[in-house]
Amino acid sequence: MKKILLSLLILAVTFVGCQDNSNDLPNELQTKIDMSDFYAHTNENEFEAKNSAQTKDCYSMQNLNRQLKENPGLYKKMYDIEFATRKFIAGKGKPSTVGGGSGGGGGDKDVDVTPIEDGLGIINVPVYIHIVYPNANSISDTRVTEQMSTLNADFRSTNVNQLPTGTTFANDATDAGFSFSLAGTFRYNDTTSSWGTNDAVKAAYPPISPTTHLNIWVCEIGGGILGYAQFPGGSATTDGIVLGGAYFGNTGGVYGAGRTATHEIGHYFNLRHIWGDGRCRQDDFVLDTPSSDSSNFGCPTFPSVSCKTADMTMNYMDYTYDSCMYMFTDGQRNRMRAIFASGGSRASLASN
Numbered sequence: 260m261k262k263i264l265l266s267l268l269i270l271a272v273t274f275v276g277c278q279d280n281s282n283d284l285p286n287e288l289q290t291k292i293d294m295s296d297f298y299a300h301t302n303e304n305e306f307e308a309k310n311s312a313q314t315k316d317c318y319s320m321q322n323l324n325r326q327l328k329e330n331p332g333l334y335k336k337m338y339d340i341e342f343a344t345r346k347f348i349a350g351k352g353k354p355s356t357v358g359g360g361s362g363g364g365g366g367d368k369d370v371d372v373t374p375i376e377d378g379l380g381i382i383n384v385p386v387y388i389h390i391v392y393p394n395a396n397s398i399s400d401t402r403v404t405e406q407m408s409t410l411n412a413d414f415r416s417t418n419v420n421q422l423p424t425g426t427t428f429a430n431d432a433t434d435a436g437f438s439f440s441l442a443g444t445f446r447y448n449d450t451t452s453s454w455g456t457n458d459a460v461k462a463a464y465p466p467i468s469p470t471t472h473l474n475i476w477v478c479e480i481g482g483g484i485l486g487y488a489q490f491p492g493g494s495a496t497t498d499g500i501v502l503g504g505a506y507f508g509n510t511g512g513v514y515g516a517g518r519t520a521t522h523e524i525g526h527y528f529n530l531r532h533i534w535g536d537g538r539c540r541q542d543d544f545v546l547d548t549p550s551s552d553s554s555n556f557g558c559p560t561f562p563s564v565s566c567k568t569a570d571m572t573m574n575y576m577d578y579t580y581d582s583c584m585y586m587f588t589d590g591q592r593n594r595m596r597a598i599f600a601s602g603g604s605r606a607s608l609a610s611n
Contacts (some may be wrong), residue, residue, distance in 0.1 A: 344598065398507060432585075454479060460478050472607070473499060513581065574587070
């Protein structure tokens with residue numbers, strides 16, 4: 260009996276001691292990061308059926324679904340990246356309990372955001388471009404220069420003056436704080452008529468220094484697909500984005516102003532489609548973008564309403580025509596910059 264009482268006394272003292280030292284717990288235990296809304300895999304077949312009459316655009320989510328099936332460990336990596344992202348944002352002025360969704364918000368409310376002075380500065384991303392065509396010179400240096408200029412304009416928010424009169428989103432448009440510099444262009448004459456979306460072009464022409472450079476492949480994808488990207492967490496052997504040549508640089512047409520690259524780099528920087536690739540309750544993990552249940556196409560007249568709120572059709576992560584998209588939000592900026600913070604999944608990419 261004495262031994263039992265002694266054991267209980269030691270246990271009680273230990274419990275009190277643990278309570279007294281609660282302030283010494285790691286930050287991740289003191290700050291509640293709500294991950295209950297996290298998802299990786301999406302039901303792209305349901306989405307495609309709903310939008311079968313529309314132009315098929317980005318194939319990033321389908322590519323992600325394939326990679327999740329092929330790599331059982333990818334979900335955990337993406338979960339950890341999302342946790343780190345939310346923790347970074349929580350440490351930059353948001354409430355201590357942080358989730359990812361907008362909760363059905365209209366996208367026009369102020370949020371506590373990470374300023375450009377978040378310690379990261381203007382993040383310069385070096386870019387390698389791989390042009391893979393029967394005649395690789397058909398994609399000229401001028402087109403390369405045009406594409407780089409578009410990226411620098413879009414990620415530094417020089418286009419927000421195009422926001423339509425009457426929109427409630429003007430205060431949400433932001434300078435994301437990224438610049439892009441061309442590290443090299445590589446041309447490969449290859450007679451392959453259609454590369455598809457299973458990363459075959461990357462296997463044939465592997466990325467160069469993918470941990471420190473953004474790799475962009477320009478080729479004929481086929482199937483009416485404009486481009487696709489790899490989210491953070493995937494294999495370094497396939498990291499980067501793939502663009503159809505007709506949508507690279509200024510080529511004319513509704514998707515010919517270089518915004519496919521902006522959209523796909525958004526995915527590469529950990530942004531989801533603005534409608535969350537699901538119904539109204541499945542979100543893009545960004546507070547200041549409105550809930551939506553589908554993409555938008557063409558150049559919609561404002562407001563285009565779904566989920567009882569006006570859609571942010573002019574956001575780069577929707578599917579509207581290039582001339583009708585011209586903004587990232589504060590919340591999207593926070594997500595993108597989080598992966599470049601110390602220990603972030605793309606921290607080694609920055610070369611300030």
